[in-house]
Amino acid sequence: xxxxxxxxxxxxxxxxxxxFSIMPSLHIYNVAPIFILLAPQLGIPxxxxxxxxxxxxxxxxxxNTISTIFFSAPDDTTFLILMPSQVMxxxxxxxEVALLMGLGCLVGAIMLTIIAPSLLLIFPPFMSxxxxxxxxxxxxxLFYILLSEFPKDVGIGKSRxxxxxxxxxxxxxGYLTFGLSALMGFIIMxxxxxxxxxxxxxxLPAFIGLFAIPxxxxxxxxxVKIPEQKIQRSLDASPLDIIKxxxxxxxxxxxxxxxxxxxxxxxxxxxxxxTGQREESQFLVSIGASRFVxxxxxxxxxxxxxxxxxxxxxxxxxxIYYIPRKYSEFYAAVAGIALGAVLAxxxxxxxxxxLAKNIHKIRYDYVSVAIIIVLSIITYITTGIxxxxxxxxxxxxxxxxxxxxxxxxxxxxxxxxxxMLDMAGLAGEFARLxxxx
Amino acid sequence: xxxxxxYFFAAALASLIPTLMIMAVYEKSFxxxxxxxxxxxxxxxxFKIVRFLWRVDEEIIPEWPIPNASxxxxxxxxxxxxxxxxxxxxxxQIHTIKTGPSTWRKWFIYIDPDRQRIKVGIGPIxxxxxxxxxxxxxxxxxxxxxxxxxxSAPLRYGYKDRTIEVSILTGPMVAFxxxxxxxxxxxxxxHRYASHSIILAGGLSSIVFLVALLxxxxxxxxxxxxIAFFVGYTSHILSDQFGHMGSNLFWxxxxxxxxxxxxxxxxxxxxxxxxxxxxxxxxxxxxxxAISPKPITFPWTYTILGVEIxxxxxxxxxxxxxxxxxxxxxxxxxxxxDPYLRNLLREEYGELFG
Numbered sequence: 081x082x083x084x085x086x087x088x089x090x091x092x093x094x095x096x097x098x099x100f101s102i103m104p105s106l107h108i109y110n111v112a113p114i115f116i117l118l119a120p121q122l123g124i125p126x127x128x129x130x131x132x133x134x135x136x137x138x139x140x141x142x143x144n145t146i147s148t149i150f151f152s153a154p155d156d157t158t159f160l161i162l163m164p165s166q167v168m169x170x171x172x173x174x175x176e177v178a179l180l181m182g183l184g185c186l187v188g189a190i191m192l193t194i195i196a197p198s199l200l201l202i203f204p205p206f207m208s209x210x211x212x213x214x215x216x217x218x219x220x221x222l223f224y225i226l227l228s229e230f231p232k233d234v235g236i237g238k239s240r241x242x243x244x245x246x247x248x249x250x251x252x253x254g255y256l257t258f259g260l261s262a263l264m265g266f267i268i269m270x271x272x273x274x275x276x277x278x279x280x281x282x283x284l285p286a287f288i289g290l291f292a293i294p295x296x297x298x299x300x301x302x303x304v305k306i307p308e309q310k311i312q313r314s315l316d317a318s319p320l321d322i323i324k325x326x327x328x329x330x331x332x333x334x335x336x337x338x339x340x341x342x343x344x345x346x347x348x349x350x351x352x353x354x355t356g357q358r359e360e361s362q363f364l365v366s367i368g369a370s371r372f373v374x375x376x377x378x379x380x381x382x383x384x385x386x387x388x389x390x391x392x393x394x395x396x397x398x399x400i401y402y403i404p405r406k407y408s409e410f411y412a413a414v415a416g417i418a419l420g421a422v423l424a425x426x427x428x429x430x431x432x433x434x435l436a437k438n439i440h441k442i443r444y445d446y447v448s449v450a451i452i453i454v455l456s457i458i459t460y461i462t463t464g465i466x467x468x469x470x471x472x473x474x475x476x477x478x479x480x481x482x483x484x485x486x487x488x489x490x491x492x493x494x495x496x497x498x499x500m501l502d503m504a505g506l507a508g509e510f511a512r513l514x515x516x517x
Numbered sequence: 518x519x520x521x522x523x524y525f526f527a528a529a530l531a532s533l534i535p536t537l538m539i540m541a542v543y544e545k546s547f548x549x550x551x552x553x554x555x556x557x558x559x560x561x562x563x564f565k566i567v568r569f570l571w572r573v574d575e576e577i578i579p580e581w582p583i584p585n586a587s588x589x590x591x592x593x594x595x596x597x598x599x600x601x602x603x604x605x606x607x608x609x610q611i612h613t614i615k616t617g618p619s620t621w622r623k624w625f626i627y628i629d630p631d632r633q634r635i636k637v638g639i640g641p642i643x644x645x646x647x648x649x650x651x652x653x654x655x656x657x658x659x660x661x662x663x664x665x666x667x668x669s670a671p672l673r674y675g676y677k678d679r680t681i682e683v684s685i686l687t688g689p690m691v692a693f694x695x696x697x698x699x700x701x702x703x704x705x706x707x708h709r710y711a712s713h714s715i716i717l718a719g720g721l722s723s724i725v726f727l728v729a730l731l732x733x734x735x736x737x738x739x740x741x742x743x744i745a746f747f748v749g750y751t752s753h754i755l756s757d758q759f760g761h762m763g764s765n766l767f768w769x770x771x772x773x774x775x776x777x778x779x780x781x782x783x784x785x786x787x788x789x790x791x792x793x794x795x796x797x798x799x800x801x802x803x804x805x806x807a808i809s810p811k812p813i814t815f816p817w818t819y820t821i822l823g824v825e826i827x828x829x830x831x832x833x834x835x836x837x838x839x840x841x842x843x844x845x846x847x848x849x850x851x852x853x854x855d856p857y858l859r860n861l862l863r864e865e866y867g868e869l870f871g
Contacts, residue, residue, distance in 0.1 A: 208813075209801070213804050216549050228524075228557070230686065243569045248569075353521040354789065360647070
């Protein structure tokens with residue numbers, strides 16, 4: 081199949097992926113398996129399917145930011161921007177957030193395409209280097225999250241106990257969130273609590289519960305009213321802010337794409353703290369870049385000829401059907417990422433514009449209720465009643481940081497903790513300790 | 518240095534001990550992580566434990582929602598004089614002005630020991646991320662925005678070219694500590710006091726050793742855990758010494774912080790990033806060296822005094838990026854760039870910041 085046709089399939093994937101990705105919390109990894117099943121019946125060859133899936137991921141990485149910005153339903157990579165984007169949305173600047181995040185995606189795409197040829201040289205030995213160390217590298221990040229939570233307040237009053245209580249209120253809530261998320265993740269991954277036929281969607285209820293539903297509940301409780309949005313013709317960010325945010329996000333996202341179990345959001349936090357980033361527009365650009373590089377990069381690694389790197393759920397599934405081995409496919413994917421990112425950005429701008437123009441007309445609490453219903457239906461269809469129960473437990477855990485003002489980042493222990501134990505060969509022992517085996 | 522820098526620097530230093538890396542790779546040990554945790558521990562002890570338990574004698578609580586700068590300045594001046602007259606240390610907790618879920622009204626305290634005055638300025642509202650809403654200064658009546666008060670005690674303040682900015686989360690604490698001939702302003706008296714002591718590092722490392730033995734770990738490995746902890750903990754203390762504040766290095770034998778070398782400051786993002794980058798490069802090099810055969814063979818590698826060194830690695834991944842970061846610092850680092858603060862202190866601006 082010629083390169084132009086392959087790129088055509090990729091762009092089609094971007095459009096279809098983008099449309100599905102507007103739906104809050106509907107992960108493209110949960111939709112793409114349907115495309116994989118349909119492809120042979122539609123006569124789509126495997127090499128075209130793989131490009132189509134790459135397009136899906138590009139569309140998702142760019143467009144799914146909308147559900148965080150306008151509907152407060154983040155996922156495990158965008159929950160970090162929830163607070164600044166909500167503040168900006170309440171100040172009528174939702175469209176600006178979308179533009180900054182979209183710009184981040186574009187910068188991420190540019191940087192990914194620039195470094196792509198060097199991946200052919202660097203990537204295989206780098207993977208051999210990181211693999212024997214992965215257990216402690218994961219632990220390094222995990223403990224950093226735990227230890228870097230900062231007390232929000234010392235409380236007013238001279239009594240030491242009162243101050244200690246005030247300061248530790250959010251710290252303790254953060255540690256509790258971490259512990260409960262870690263335990264929930266470990267139980268899901270090390271038992272058959274999720275039926276085998278739904279194993280592919282195993283973490284979906286936990287993610288929806290931990291990240292998406294708590295914010296929606298807060299919207300309903302606080303009766304949020306979104307004001308009329310301004311349509312900015314210029315951005316409150318200098319080119320230097322965009323470059324700095326882009327580089328930070330790229331570093332975080334790339335590292336997270338390489339290291340299993342890390343997510344783009346987490347990589348971005350570490351990279352942001354290392355570079356001393358605090359400026360909001362830079363932060364939004366960096367999360368956009370990080371998210372793009374994390375999702376697209378992870379899937380793109382599958383295209384590196386002569387070396388099979390399978391990163392992420394979709395790549396795992398796609399690799400069963402087809403693994404690209406030709407250089408022409410690799411470079412078609414590189415070109416496709418550049419073109420696809422531009423297409424996805426254009427769609428993001430258009431859809432954000434429409435939403436920004438109309439969001440103040442709709443009752444936000446009703447929208448939040450509707451999204452919770454949709455998410456519950458998705459969870460029920462994919463994982464059944466047990467999935468719904470996990471989602472409810474996850475929601476309880478996910479509400480803790482919102483109520484006590486601690487970091488939602490702790491919820492990521494749901495995936496990192498069990499994987500870290502698994503890679504260190506300690507999962508069995510821990511399971512026995514909990515009486516699970 | 519910032520927490521993330523200390524954390525990765527400690528891990529990098531520990532990785533330089535070959536036995537620790539061998540344990541990490543071949544025994545699936547988390548020993549490098551222990552060193553990293555020790556590297557962040559001194560600040561953890563200070564910011565999450567000691568500061569809550571430190572005695573508070575007075576509090577500066579700005580009136581809400583519209584604070585009065587003059588009243589705050591008067592109270593601070595009165596406390597300085599009180600510390601001098603009664604010859605007692607007064608610990609003062611200064612509070613921030615929270616205006617919303619993630620917004621605060623920032624304000625400043627400028628201590629001028631030479632002219633014996635305190636100047637307080639109320640600023641605009643800012644977010645946690647540092648975005649300032651300049652127009653919100655208009656909510657504060659002009660007569661309440663800037664306040665000044667005189668004190669009579671002889672005062673010494675090591676940071677007299679700095680202004681205390683009270684912005685987000687929790688405000689700082691200062692102590693007015695009288696000596697025989699003046700009152701000393703001690704910024705964050707609870708910080709880098711006992712926790713940043715090399716003696717304490719030794720004590721805690723011994724506890725790590727004993728705990729490891731209690732868990733049935735062999736004495737050699739227990740010693741390794743203890744060394745990893747000591748390396749991580751002291752890396753924090755010694756790297757902090759490059760800043761201004763310094764640390765009380767030999768607590769409990771000494772009671773005061775030993776002044777820092779003033780080469781950099783903890784908030785300098787470029788210095789932090791430089792150390793973070795160097796730490797990452799050390800870690801990568803050591804991770805590669807710990808595996809046999811090495812996954813990556815770097816060009817121009819030579820063995821000098823039994824140590825393998827790659828000129829290419831040093832040049833392209835260490836030297837050139839470091840030079841770029843240093844150049845960026847020279848070009849872009851504006852540590853005192855707050856426009857509102859400049860405006861507030863305009864009469865001193867030339868004198869203070871050159």
